[in-house]
Amino acid sequence: MTYKKAIILLSMIETHGSLSILAKEKSIQALEKQIPKKVLEDKNTYLCPNCGANAETDCGDDMLDYRLNYCDNCGQKLDWSDFSKVKEALEKQIPKKPQYEAEGYSNGELVYDYAKCPICGHDFEYDINDWGCEYCSDCGQKLDWS
Numbered sequence: 117m118t119y120k121k122a123i124i125l126l127s128m129i130e131t132h133g134s135l136s137i138l139a140k141e142k143s144i145q146a147l148e149k150q151i152p153k154k155v156l157e158d159k160n161t162y163l164c165p166n167c168g169a170n171a172e173t174d175c176g177d178d179m180l181d182y183r184l185n186y187c188d189n190c191g192q193k194l195d196w197s198d199f200s201k202v203k204e205a206l207e208k209q210i211p212k213k214p215q216y217e218a219e220g221y222s223n224g225e226l227v228y229d230y231a232k233c234p235i236c237g238h239d240f241e242y243d244i245n246d247w248g249c250e251y252c253s254d255c256g257q258k259l260d261w262s
């Protein structure tokens with residue numbers, strides 16, 4: 117049974133007295149929060165469509181804002197589908213430096229001949245594969261090799 121169906125069925129149940137009406141309303145509200153609602157955007161911050169609380173939290177990764185699946189204020193299930201792809205696509209256009217790693221020495225100096233894509237960890241080896249390519253072939257991240 118879908119949540120929507122459950123809500124319809126619940127709302128058809130006859131209630132007697134204020135207590136059972138309240139219980140019914142609470143159940144319907146609880147079920148409604150299980151149906152994802154689209155997150156609202158306001159100047160690059162994302163808000164719960166139900167209560168207006170921040171839909172992201174700072175305690176996630178530095179690279180990606182941590183997006184809540186459920187609002188931590190009201191329990192509303194959040195739908196990010198409008199933003200995820202657009203935001204990711206835009207972020208991939210901002211060049212990021214590959215994470216260089218030194219694998220060996222040459223004339224006593226470290227040689228950074230190995231690098232990883234900062235987003236997906238795709239391996240780049242000097243003079244092999246796609247070292248120096250403009251976009252990561254695995255995830256599409258624009259790379260800054262300077």
Ligand SMILES: [Zn+2]
Nearest residue numbers: 164167187190
């Ligand atoms: Zn909320």
Ligand SMILES: [Zn+2]
Nearest residue numbers: 233236252255
């Ligand atoms: Zn990548």
